Amino acid sequence: MPRKGTKKEATFKLCPKIISGEVTRAQAARSIGVSTSTVREYLSQYRAQEGLPVTYPSLPPELEPTDRELLETTDSHEDIATLWGALEKRSEKAIEELKEARVWRFKTKEYKPIGLVFASDQHITALYAHHERMRKDAEVCRDTPGMMAWLAGDGVDNHIKHRSGIIHASVEPDTQFKLYNHYLGFFGDSLLGGITGNHDHWSYQMAGIDMVGELFKQRKLVYNKHEIVLEIECGDQVYQILVRHSARGSSIYHNNHAHARERRFGSGEYDAIVLGHTHEVCCKPDHYKGRKVYDIRPGSYQVGSDCSFQWGFPDATPYCPTLILYPDKKDMIGDEDIHRAARILEIERKAYE
Ligand SMILES: [Fe+2]
Numbered sequence: 001m002p003r004k005g006t007k008k009e010a011t012f013k014l015c016p017k018i019i020s021g022e023v024t025r026a027q028a029a030r031s032i033g034v035s036t037s038t039v040r041e042y043l044s045q046y047r048a049q050e051g052l053p054v055t056y057p058s059l060p061p062e063l064e065p066t067d068r069e070l071l072e073t074t075d076s077h078e079d080i081a082t083l084w085g086a087l088e089k090r091s092e093k094a095i096e097e098l099k100e101a102r103v104w105r106f107k108t109k110e111y112k113p114i115g116l117v118f119a120s121d122q123h124i125t126a127l128y129a130h131h132e133r134m135r136k137d138a139e140v141c142r143d144t145p146g147m148m149a150w151l152a153g154d155g156v157d158n159h160i161k162h163r164s165g166i167i168h169a170s171v172e173p174d175t176q177f178k179l180y181n182h183y184l185g186f187f188g189d190s191l192l193g194g195i196t197g198n199h200d201h202w203s204y205q206m207a208g209i210d211m212v213g214e215l216f217k218q219r220k221l222v223y224n225k226h227e228i229v230l231e232i233e234c235g236d237q238v239y240q241i242l243v244r245h246s247a248r249g250s251s252i253y254h255n256n257h258a259h260a261r262e263r264r265f266g267s268g269e270y271d272a273i274v275l276g277h278t279h280e281v282c283c284k285p286d287h288y289k290g291r292k293v294y295d296i297r298p299g300s301y302q303v304g305s306d307c308s309f310q311w312g313f314p315d316a317t318p319y320c321p322t323l324i325l326y327p328d329k330k331d332m333i334g335d336e337d338i339h340r341a342a343r344i345l346e347i348e349r350k351a352y353e
Pocket residue numbers: 121123154197277279300
């Protein structure tokens with residue numbers, strides 16, 4: 001009987017090859033005799049142990065070549081039963097992977113508070129987007145020890161869907177994404193990952209090209225198209241934070257109504273919920289079932305647009321909320337202004353030296 005831990009050790013040995021793409025998770029699972037979700041879990045532990053960012057696929061799990069062939073070529077009634085069998089196999093695999101595909105686990109190396117920075121809705125190249133503020137916020141994040149950034153979508157306008165947006169775009173989407181990539185560079189190593197917004201996602205919706213996913217993959221950042229659950233082990237504490245662009249239940253009266261709805265009807269128990277899209281900044285502490293929680297919206301760097309002026313939306317304020325997590329007690333401090341949060345974080349970290 002193999003001793004306990006053998007399969008984990010075998011998976012750890014294969015992790016460098018899985019990360020380099022030489023071996024797929026499915027191949028590793030078959031060769032070791034474990035499920036793909038077990039390989040995923042061990043890979044996550046391996047990355048945390050090695051201090052590597054943990055990445056998960058943004059696209060549905062790949063089909064086995066035989067399944068793909070079958071799905072593309074089957075057109076006879078005789079093959080329908082076989083096709084059904086292939087679909088069962090494919091969906092079982094996809095559903096199994098879906099459970100874990102959104103979770104990113106991270107363990108801090110220092111026993112000190114950390115600052116999670118959330119930015120979204122930059123709408124780079126838009127006329128009223130605050131480009132200088134974008135750069136300065138990213139640079140503060142880069143230069144402040146313990147700060148790490150997450151992006152919550154709509155980095156660019158990417159107007160390829162609505163005719164009026166296409167006509168009025170001053171810069172083509174191709175150049176917009178190049179500028180977005182340039183902006184990602186302002187964060188240095190402090191940028192860990194993010195998701196898409198509805199604007200970025202139009203490329204995938206209309207042409208199957210996930211531009212943000214490609215850029216993040218090139219930079220080896222954590223990425224999932226619509227949702228990431230950050231599971232952060234900071235010292236003795238574990239924090240669960242949900243990051244999405246859009247959510248159900250937004251209210252024009254309460255900018256954290258969708259957060260409350262997510263807590264009431266969603267599937268997770270989150271310490272903080274970060275939502276983009278509405279262009280209204282929010283960084284509010286609250287209490288839910290006896291726990292302190294935070295409701296965050298990064299707001300938008302785009303102060304306004306012809307559309308927002310026409311329809312009477314209020315001007316957006318270009319803030320960049322930051323949430324400070326503590327290692328020795330389950331506690332958080334949020335500040336909508338990254339510059340003030342950086343000063344607080346510096347003071348708080350000194351107390352742990
Ligand atoms: Fe937006």
